[in-house]
Amino acid sequence: MxxxxxxxxxxxxxxxxxxxxxxxxxxxxxxxxxxxxxxxxxxxxxxxxxxxxKLITSEDKGTIDRAVRKKVYQICKEQHLGQNAKGMLYQDLGSSIKQLFNVPNRGRIKDKDFRKALNFINSWEPSSVTKERINQIQTELEM
The missing domain is CATH 1.20.5 (Single alpha-helices involved in coiled-coils or other helix-helix interfaces)
Structure with missing residues (x-):
């Protein structure tokens, strides 16, 4: 040893x-x-x-949520639309955001796309299908 x-x-x-x-x-x-x-x-x-x-912060998500609400409210006010139309607009805009940024919800948007998302929301217009559905609802309410 x-x-x-x-x-x-x-x-x-x-x-x-x-x-x-x-x-x-x-x-x-x-x-x-x-x-x-x-x-x-x-x-x-x-x-x-x-x-x-990197994903957006909770503050940035709040900013996007406010921009979505503001855009839907603006369209409803300009076109004198009711609650049914408001729901359709939220659904259409939310779906468009998810599709464009390939995310399951707004909180999963990447930080690098934050400004692009805000610009998209500000310039967004409802789809032709949503417009037609809103027109149908408005026509039914007027009858």
Whole structure:
């Protein structure tokens, strides 16, 4: 047991070679630098991915929700529409947002698309199907 301890402790089989020349020191530094650069590249890729897929904040979702309510209210006021029409407009606009941004709900919009979503809402017009349904309801109410 003592012989084995002496052999492995005092004379390890793998001795670390310490660089002695300037060339060896430079090669060691370059090797360490390359490893560091590879790790930084991986971190950069992960950060870009995180930034690209970051979702809007709850405050931003609130802003989008207010913009949706404002747009629906504006259309209802301009065209003197009732509650039935309001529901259809909410459904149409919500569906359009989900479809355009490929999300299950407004809270899943990506942060990079926040301004685009607001611009879309502000310029949105109801679909021709929704307009026709609203016209049918209005016609029925007038009868």
């Amino acid at each position: 003592f012989d084995e301890l002496e052999e492995n402790y005092f004379n390890p089989k793998q001795q670390i070679k310490i660089p002695t020349s300037n060339r060896e020191l430079i090669l060691l530094a370059l090797e360490g630098n390359e490893e560091t650069n590879q790790r930084i590249d991986k971190i950069d890729e992960r950060l870009v991915d995180i930034e690209e897929n």
